[in-house]
Structure formats: structure tokens, C-alpha cells
Amino acid sequence: MTSTNKQKVYEIIFQKIQHEIAAGHLKIGDKLPPERELAALYSVSRTSIREALRLLEVSDVVEIRQGDGTFIKNKSLHQVQDPLSNVLLKTDKVVLYEMLELRLILESQCAALAALRADGHDLEKIAQSIEAMKAAEDNEEAGLQADFDFHMAIAKSTHNSVLEQMIASLEPHMQNTIEATRKHRLSSKANITRTFDEHKAIYLAISRGESEKAKLLMEDHIRTIREEISELSF
Amino acid sequence: MTSTNKQKVYEIIFQKIQHEIAAGHLKIGDKLPPERELAALYSVSRTSIREALRLLEVSDVVEIRQGDGTFIKNKSLHQVQDPLSNVLLKTDKVVLYEMLELRLILESQCAALAALRADGHDLEKIAQSIEAMKAAEDNEEAGLQADFDFHMAIAKSTHNSVLEQMIASLEPHMQNTIEATRKHRLSSKANITRTFDEHKAIYLAISRGESEKAKLLMEDHIRTIREEISELSF
DNA sequence: TAAGAAGTATTGGTTGGACCAAATGATTGT
DNA sequence: ACAATCATTTGGTCCAACCAATACTTCTTA
Numbered sequence: 001m002t003s004t005n006k007q008k009v010y011e012i013i014f015q016k017i018q019h020e021i022a023a024g025h026l027k028i029g030d031k032l033p034p035e036r037e038l039a040a041l042y043s044v045s046r047t048s049i050r051e052a053l054r055l056l057e058v059s060d061v062v063e064i065r066q067g068d069g070t071f072i073k074n075k076s077l078h079q080v081q082d083p084l085s086n087v088l089l090k091t092d093k094v095v096l097y098e099m100l101e102l103r104l105i106l107e108s109q110c111a112a113l114a115a116l117r118a119d120g121h122d123l124e125k126i127a128q129s130i131e132a133m134k135a136a137e138d139n140e141e142a143g144l145q146a147d148f149d150f151h152m153a154i155a156k157s158t159h160n161s162v163l164e165q166m167i168a169s170l171e172p173h174m175q176n177t178i179e180a181t182r183k184h185r186l187s188s189k190a191n192i193t194r195t196f197d198e199h200k201a202i203y204l205a206i207s208r209g210e211s212e213k214a215k216l217l218m219e220d221h222i223r224t225i226r227e228e229i230s231e232l233s234f
Numbered sequence: 235m236t237s238t239n240k241q242k243v244y245e246i247i248f249q250k251i252q253h254e255i256a257a258g259h260l261k262i263g264d265k266l267p268p269e270r271e272l273a274a275l276y277s278v279s280r281t282s283i284r285e286a287l288r289l290l291e292v293s294d295v296v297e298i299r300q301g302d303g304t305f306i307k308n309k310s311l312h313q314v315q316d317p318l319s320n321v322l323l324k325t326d327k328v329v330l331y332e333m334l335e336l337r338l339i340l341e342s343q344c345a346a347l348a349a350l351r352a353d354g355h356d357l358e359k360i361a362q363s364i365e366a367m368k369a370a371e372d373n374e375e376a377g378l379q380a381d382f383d384f385h386m387a388i389a390k391s392t393h394n395s396v397l398e399q400m401i402a403s404l405e406p407h408m409q410n411t412i413e414a415t416r417k418h419r420l421s422s423k424a425n426i427t428r429t430f431d432e433h434k435a436i437y438l439a440i441s442r443g444e445s446e447k448a449k450l451l452m453e454d455h456i457r458t459i460r461e462e463i464s465e466l467s468f
Numbered sequence: 469t470a471a472g473a474a475g476t477a478t479t480g481g482t483t484g485g486a487c488c489a490a491a492t493g494a495t496t497g498t
Numbered sequence: 499a500c501a502a503t504c505a506t507t508t509g510g511t512c513c514a515a516c517c518a519a520t521a522c523t524t525c526t527t528a
Contacts (some may be wrong), residue, residue: 006519009482022406034508045483047281050510058292066509067491098396105343134465162332163339166400213400240490243511268479279512284481300480301520 009044010051016042016057021072032062032070068221096229099173104222106167107151111202111218115211122157123207129153130199142184147178150199154206177225184207184228198224243278244285250276251290255306266296266304266360333407333458338456340401341385345436345452348391349445356391357441363387364433381412384433388440388452411459418462432458 003164020026032038035053039046056062063073114122129149136142148171155167185194198221205214254260266272269287273280287304290296297307331433348356367380385408389401432455439448 036508039484047484048482051284051288051481053509054288055292058289064509065491066489067507069491069508099392101347101394102396102400105340108338160335162331162336166336241517270479281513282511287480298480299520300518301478303479303520 010046010055012054013038013042013048013052017052018061021061026072028072028074030072032072034069039087051182087199096173096177097226099170100177100222100226100229103170103177106163106170106220107154107222108215108218110151110155110158110163110167111206112211112215113160113163114154115206115209115214117159118157118206122153123203126150126157126203126206130203133199134196142228143182144175144178146181147195147199148174154202158208177229180229181225244289247272247276247278247282247286248289251286252295254402261307262306262308264306266306268303306387330407330411330463333404334411334456334460334463337404337408337411338453340397340404341388341456342449344385344389344392344397344401345440346445346449347394347397348388349375349440349443349448351393352391352440356387358438359392359439360384361439364430364437367433368402368430374413377416378409378413381416381429381433382408388436391440411463415459415462 006137017026017076026032032053032193034040035046035049038049038053042049053062053064057064061072061074062070083139114126118126128137129146129152133143133150135147136146151174152164152167152171155164158164181197200215202214251260251266266287267275269280269283272283274284277359287296287298291298294308295306296304298304305358348360363380363383365376367384370376370380377434382405386398386401391399392398416429431449436448436451436455437453
């Protein structure tokens with residue numbers, strides 16, 4: 001994944017084909033359309049199809065036989081299905097609190113794991129997102145993005161790509177709660193640096209390898225978000 | 235591998251680069267020569283180099299950054315020869331353990347929340363899945379389903395639809411690990427009731443509202459799965 | 469002198485077409 | 499009915515060109 005989070009063509013094709021398998025459209029033993037046909041189907045080059053199929057082969061999802069074809073070998077395991085595809089994303093209060101509860105579970109553990117596993121590069125990324133948020137005081141969109149980047153950087157620091165993907169899949173909801181929290185906090189000058197301070201404290205705990213403290217601070221951070229959102233009217 | 239056992243060019247390049255790393259010629263952090271240079275070095279096309287690098291990337295041996303280069307990320311993975319188990323699908327082992335780590339995080343909290351929130355109907359569903367698993371001793375598929383239903387019933391008992399959806403999205407992976415664990419346990423009569431006992435203990439803790447105990451029991455349950463799966467992969 | 473902007477170079481990503489190689493299926497001959 | 503041959507299909511490899519992201523260098527401005 002590029003730092004701009006733009007997905008590569010072969011990654012997209014890789015995911016689409018896995019989705020076809022997960023959805024039952026393709027079953028074990030089935031033969032995929034030939035490469036040239038897939039290229040036409042997805043409107044990409046045959047090279048991109050080959051790269052995607054290579055990923056599927058390495059993932060043991062397909063078996064590729066020259067002169068014969070590409071066959072479905074196993075159900076997809078690598079790619080976590082988009083868990084939120086069936087959950088209506090709106091600011092309905094119940095769903096919002098459930099999301100926050102999920103975040104509490106996932107992100108507190110992310111913080112704990114990050115404290116144990118973050119390397120220098122990870123810590124730099126986390127620090128950068130904090131600085132970016134501070135620098136974006138007058139830029140709501142940049143501040144929003146920097147806030148999310150902070151949480152994403154911690155998820156990456158766990159060095160667990162599945163966990164990382166799971167957090168990434170929560171982005172729309174997180175943007176939503178971050179936006180609501182920031183709006184609330186911008187109403188009072190005393191609150192403006194609050195998020196910064198909370199993020200900073202979490203970062204320090206992670207950088208010092210204080211796993212349990214990082215976990216508790218992240219729990220407090222998300223519980224505080226929850227309290228503030230309950231104050232807001234919907 | 236073709237039926238004539240003729241190796242593909244990108245497989246050869248993949249192995250050569252791994253050998254370079256294993257021999258110490260390339261170290262973690264080192265930057266590989268650019269793709270075009272590697273193509274000239276190995277007298278193959280840039281496409282073949284890209285396919286080989288893709289394999290290295292997926293194997294987590296290198297990190298590829300557009301506009302920057304290809305960097306050695308990990309030492310060459312030890313190539314496991316023929317897998318001993320046909321049940322455990324040849325997925326990327328790292329991803330499997332990452333999945334289990336995610337399950338540990340999510341499901342232990344599910345158990346904790348279920349202990350606080352499960353009502354009579356929830357408890358009955360959990361109990362039913364345990365009974366169903368016991369009754370399915372000679373029916374592998376039914377036992378597999380009942381095992382998964384157990385975990386799903388606990389997720390439902392949290393009364394958090396988002397969390398429930400998240401667990402449901404892990405079904406393919408969970409089916410896989412459940413199947414591998416069950417096959418291992420069926421090899422010894424003493425082990426046959428092990429899953430039943432573990433599930434029963436979790437159920438009792440949940441039914442008694444013992445949140446922390448339910449959490450710890452589920453952690454132990456999943457950690458045991460992890461250990462058994464690591465045994466199977468030898 | 470330092471910081472920021474602009475320009476340049478490097479390197480990975482994608483495309484499309486051509487050709488090679490392996491496997492399969494169809495056709496022909498015995 | 500079977501074997502040999504040929505044609506077709508489909509994956510493997512190659513190539514050159516172009517696009518996109520990142521890093522580095524140079525220039526400008528305060």
C-alpha cells in the first residue's frame with residue numbers, strides 16, 4: 001500500500017477475484033477465465049492480471065497450469081471480507097456506540113502491541129501524525145486526516161497486517177467520530193489541545209514500551225470520545 | 235511447478251535473490267538494485283524480475299516502494315518442504331498467526347462482554363451449540379459447524395451487531411483453524427472431549443456472569459489452538 | 469543562511485503487443 | 499480403436515513506452 005493509500009491495480013484485481021470466490025460465484029475446482037479474457041473483463045492489462053494471479057497462486061487460492069488454465073484451489077483466507085459491508089454506516093446512535101466499543105477493544109490492544117513492537121520508523125510515523133495534527137489547527141480536513149493517521153500508524157506498528165486491515169476498514173466510522181469530537185472540542189479553547197495531549201501521552205507510552213499504560217491511555221482516549229459524543233445532540 | 239518440473243524464470247530469480255540474502259550478501263535494510271538493473275544482471279526481462287519481486291514481497295522478504303526502491307525487510311523465509319497436514323491449508327503462516335492474534339483480541343473480549351450481557355436465549359444458544367458438537371462426534375462437518383456456532387453465539391451475546399459482524403467475517407479462517415485443531419484432537423481419545431470441556435468451561439463462566447474468567451478461558455482456548463497449529467506445521 | 473518551491477532524476481507500476489512453451493482437443497491415417 | 503499429427507488454447511517471457519510516486523538537487527526568497 002502506498003503512503004497515499006492508493007491501491008495498485010493488481011491488488012484491486014486480487015481482491016475482486018477473492019471476493020468472487022468468497023461470494024460463492026467461483027467454487028473450488030472452477031476454472032478462471034483465461035488471462036486475456038480477465039484483462040478485458042476488468043479493463044486492465046494482462047500484466048496486471050498476471051500479477052494478481054501470482055498473488056492468488058502464492059496465497060494458495062488458485063493453481064496455475066501452463067497450457068491448461070487457472071483453477072480455484074481453496075477458499076480465500078488472506079483477505080478479510082469487508083466486515084462493515086453489511087452494517088449500515090450512519091450516525092445512528094446505537095451503531096455508533098457499538099462501533100466505539102469495537103474500537104475500544106481493537107485499538108487498546110493495538111496500542112498495547114505497538115508498545116511492544118514499534119520500531120524507529122513506526123515511532124516516527126506516529127510522531128509525524130501528531131505534528132501534522134498540531135500544524136493543521138486551521139485546516140479541519142487535514143486535522144481529521146492526521147487524527148486518523150495517528151490511529152492507523154499505531155495499527156501498523158503492531159506489525160499484524162490483518163489487524164491493520166481491520167482498523168483500516170473502520171476508517172469511515174472513525175472519520176465520523178473524529179469529526180464529531182473535533183467539532184465539540186473546537187468550541188472551547190481549553191479543549192483544542194486536548195486531543196493533541198492525549199495522542200502525545202499515548203505516543204510516549206508506546207515509545208517507552210509501556211504496553212499496559214499505552215493500552216489504558218487509549219482506552220481513556222476512546223472512552224472520552226464516547227462521553228463527548230453522548231453530550232452532542234443528534 | 236510444471237509437470238515437467240521445469241522451473242519458471244521468476245521462480246529461479248526468486249530463489250537466487252533469497253540465496254543472496256541467506257548468504258549474507260544482502261542484509262536487512264539494504265536496497266536491491268533497481269528492477270531494470272536486476273533484469274540486466276540476471277539476463278531476464280523486467281517482467282520476470284517483477285514477478286520474482288512480487289513473490290518476495292508477499293513472502294515479506296522485501297518491501298517495495300514506488301519511486302524509491304526495493305528494500306530487504308526480512309531474512310529469507312525457511313522454505314518448508316512438503317506440508318505434513320492436508321487439513322491445514324498452505325496459507326501464509328504469518329497471516330494465520332496474525333488471524334489468531336486478532337481472534338484472541340476480539341473473542342476474549344466477546345466472552346467478557348457476553349458474560350455481562352447474555353440473556354436466557356443467548357445462553358440457550360450457546361448451550362445448544364455445545365450439545366450439537368457433542369452429538370456430532372462422528373460427523374466432522376456438523377461438528378465443525380457446531381464449533382463455529384459456539385463462537386458465533388458468544389459474539390451474538392455481546393449484543394453488539396458490529397462486533398458480531400466482525401466475527402462473522404472471520405468465518406473462513408475460523409473454519410480452517412477449527413478443522414485443523416479437530417483433526418489433531420481426533421488422533422487421541424483423551425483429546426476428543428477437550429474442545430467440549432473448554433467450550434463448557436467458557437459457557438459456565440458466561441452463564442455465571444464471570445466476565446474476567448470467561449475472558450481468560452477464551453484466551454487459553456485460542457492460545458491452545460495456536461500451539462496445536464504450530465505443531466501441525468512441523 | 470535557511471527554508472520552501474520548483475525542477476530533475478530515479479525507480480516502481482501499468483500498458484499493449486509479440487513471441488515462446490506446455491497442454492488439450494480435433495483431425496487424419498492405419 | 500488407437501496412434502500420430504496438427505491446430506488451438508492458455509500460461510510464460512520478452513520488450514519498449516509511458517504513467518506515477520518518491521527522492522534528490524537546484525534555485526529563489528526572506
